[in-house]
Amino acid sequence: MNFQKRKQNILDKLNITGEVDVKQLAMELAISEITIRRDLNQLANDGLLYRTHGGGMKVDPLAKPVDFINKSAQNAAVKDEICRKAAEHIHDGDIIFMDCGSTVFRLCPFIKNKKIKVITNSLPVIYELQNCAVSLNIIGGEFDSERQAVHGKIANEHIARYRAGKAFLGVDGVSQNGLFANSELEAEITSAYINQSAYTYLLCDAGKIGKETYLKFADINQVEAIITNAKDGQLSCFKDTALAILQVK
Incomplete structure (x- = not known):
């Protein structure tokens, strides 16, 4: 055939x-x-x-654009292992932030049966978690068609009204020197999530570890944990930090 x-x-x-x-x-x-x-x-x-x-x-081509789906499908097995580990830290009754990253999006299938509240600026996350056990709080503001997400001043003000026990976020790069982004809009909303969360998890594949882009927006001590497939040698840069490292295969 x-x-x-x-x-x-x-x-x-x-x-x-x-x-x-x-x-x-x-x-x-x-x-x-x-x-x-x-x-x-x-x-x-x-x-x-x-x-x-x-x-x-x-x-559903009307709900999730091809570009976002293609990005989400890259390193799918690794992203799924990271998200499976992340889901172990989410329990019924939790209130969590989820950003618009392609790795964070893949957390959705692992939490659909959990009785939790998700606060998010990601349209694909909203689409994926509708009609399941999850309760959704949708952030308002300016729509970014490329990222399929909501950003801007109003979005940041929306987040500032809420507190979450946990945040599950992605970044463009992370090292002992801090968190890095390729966009000021992304940096602003990620910072807003971190500021309003009691405990922040970064979901990062090995390619993000040690990577520093042009915009540093937060120190490493502003987050509590990282879930990654990176190996011990690559993670040695964090040995002098308080960051909790959760490794997957």
């Missing part, structure tokens, strides 16, 4: 069930799991599905 026929089979199944599993597809189509994974990665790159650890989920 060629790729085009496999592609149609996968998309047809997605339309019916909303999700697909690598092992099940391999058995049904009588091909290897390696081939199925390659097919799913290609479909994710084309914006036709949302790649998950072990399979894929249907994408």
Whole structure:
């Protein structure tokens, strides 16, 4: 069976069930799991599905833009392991902040059954968590179509009205020298979340560790923990800080 026929089979199944599993597809189509994974990665790159650890989920093109889905699908397995670890620290009754990062977005499937309140500026997070056990508080302000998120002065003022026990955030870079961003808007809203949270977790893949972009917006001691797949050697720069390091494979 060629790729085009496999592609149609996968998309047809997605339309019916909303999700697909690598092992099940391999058995049904009588091909290897390696081939199925390659097919799913290609479909994710084309914006036709949302790649998950072990399979894929249907994408609503009206709700989540292709560019955001493609970014979220990069290093999907690593991001999912980071988010699975993060979900272990979220419990019924919690009030949490979630920003608009592509890694933070992948936390959604792991918290849908938790009776919590999520305060967020991310439209994809709002879409993903609607009609589940989670209660949503939607931040208002200026809409950023590229980031699919709300930013600006009004958004920051909205956050300042609330307190959360925990925040789950992404950054463009983090080192012993602090937290770094590529955008002043991102820096401002991340700082607002940190200021209003009792405990802040950074969700960062190894590529963000030790990276310093042009804009430093916070010291490292302003956050409490980092969840990452980085190895011990890469994390040695944090040995003289109070940062809690939670590693995943």
